[in-house]
Amino acid sequence: MRDGTPRRGATGAETMEGYTMADGTVTEGAAGAAGAAGAGTDAELIRSLQEALAMEQAKNQVLMEQLMKAEDALADKDLEGYSDVVEEADRPFWRGQLLENRESATGVLERMRGRTKAVGSAEGADRSAPRPLHNRAEARVEAAGAAGGAAGSGEDRAAKIRNRAQEVARRDGVSFSAAFRLAEQEFTAG
Numbered sequence: 737m738r739d740g741t742p743r744r745g746a747t748g749a750e751t752m753e754g755y756t757m758a759d760g761t762v763t764e765g766a767a768g769a770a771g772a773a774g775a776g777t778d779a780e781l782i783r784s785l786q787e788a789l790a791m792e793q794a795k796n797q798v799l800m801e802q803l804m805k806a807e808d809a810l811a812d813k814d815l816e817g818y819s820d821v822v823e824e825a826d827r828p829f830w831r832g833q834l835l836e837n838r839e840s841a842t843g844v845l846e847r848m849r850g851r852t853k854a855v856g857s858a859e860g861a862d863r864s865a866p867r868p869l870h871n872r873a874e875a876r877v878e879a880a881g882a883a884g885g886a887a888g889s890g891e892d893r894a895a896k897i898r899n900r901a902q903e904v905a906r907r908d909g910v911s912f913s914a915a916f917r918l919a920e921q922e923f924t925a926g
Contacts, residue, residue: 811835814842821848897923 811834815827822830822845833841900919905912 807835810838814838814845818845818849821845821852893923 811831814834815822815831818830830841830845833844897916897919900922901912901916903915904910904918905915908915910918
């Protein structure tokens with residue numbers, strides 16, 4: 737390439753003098769110094785290209801680190817926005833999904849949010865006010881005689897008539913309603 741043929745630089749620009757760097761600077765190549773130093777110029781050119789490559793790689797590394805930080809911050813922000821549908825235990829999974837394919841993950845999370853709202857609104861329509869919970873340990877048990885003599889004796893009387901009607905129905909082979917009338921007549925007469 738010492739014959740003065742065009743060279744393509746990092747930006748794609750061809751130059752007759754040398755190489756065009758990414759920042760737009762043109763370094764003088766072997767074509768411009770062919771008669772001056774010969775092999776020394778080639779070594780200097782290689783060294784300068786290696787230095788430029790190292791500098792561009794360092795810039796690239798810095799930009800990649802900034803990009804990773806921005807993606808992490810965006811994924812964390814999205815997770816905070818979907819905290820109503822993403823449980824704490826599932827956060828690492830969804831963070832990875834958001835970093836890998838943000839569009840699909842946000843679509844799924846939006847559908848989950850829609851389902852959660854639909855279930856919440858359906859439950860709200862079914863019951864307007866929550867019913868109180870009852871604790872059996874704190875429930876008061878009323879004694880049969882404490883409620884009053886008439887109520888307690890009425891329940892006892894009904895139970896006795898029922899029991900007698902069952903006995904009569906088994907013994908005589910009649911229907912329960914007929915046996916109940918007979919048992920009721922026995923208790924009112926006696």
